[in-house]
Amino acid sequence: MTLTALIPTLRRSIPDPLRASSWPAHTKATTTDLTVAGISMLRLAELCGTPCVHTGDAMMPEWRQAPALARDAAVVVVRISAVLQYFDAERVVLIDACLDSVPAVWEETRLIGRASTAKATTAVLLSGESHEVPCTGRHVVPLPADLREGDRLVVPCAGMVTLREVRPQPLRTSPFADGPEATGSEPVWLGSLA
Structure with a gap:
């Protein structure tokens, strides 16, 4: 239990602490942002859109602030598309x-994008977009109670992550489809290369 977890209003002046072994090397937290090797994750999301991925060197668990040799760690920035809260049910x-x-590393x-002073409660993270392969993951995560549509979340990952692994891909029937997607400005097969 951290001081910012006990007194959430402190998040306006001090950031929540990071568990260094869960994040890429040289990760620093501020009250509203996270920088990895000097790159702001908030600015990265503004430039590239969401979801976006940033990969760096992993931390050695035995040594503090020393990058691991031949190991990667990544950070994924996602945008909240909806928050569903019902009376006695879980927050989705x-x-x-x-x-x-x-x-x-879900617990991290x-x-x-903003400093929340609301107490952290559990939430269920689900994919809200359509994908070629349906996302079935149901991840329970402690997050501030005042989350809203448009907020951005940063998720640390052990190992290398590519954008193709996290970006939603629209459902496609066939590269030679005669439907409305075939009449767009680009061929259907060209969109599948992205």
Whole structure:
């Protein structure tokens, strides 16, 4: 239990602490952002859109602040597309990525873009977008109680993660389809290369 977990209003002046072994080397937290090797994850999401991925060197668990040799760690930035809260049911947070195939460290997920002073409660993270392969993952994560649509979350991952593994891909029937997707400005097969 950290001081910011006990007194959430402190998040305006000090960031939630990071467990260094879960994040890439040279990760620093501020009250509203996270930087990895000097790159702001909030700015990266503004430039690239979400979901986006940043990969760096992993931390050695035995040594503090020393990058691991030949090991990678990644950070995935996602956007909240909806928050569903019912009376006595679990809070469900829909995100714009499919994180089923990535080795995410769920308990280290954090909000960026604003300093929340709400107490952290459990939420169920689900993919809210359509994918070629349906996302079935149901991840229970402690997140601030005041999450809203448009907020961004940062999820650390052990190992290398590629954008193709997390980006939603629209359902496609056939590269030679005669439907409305075949009449777009680009051929259907060209979109599948992205």
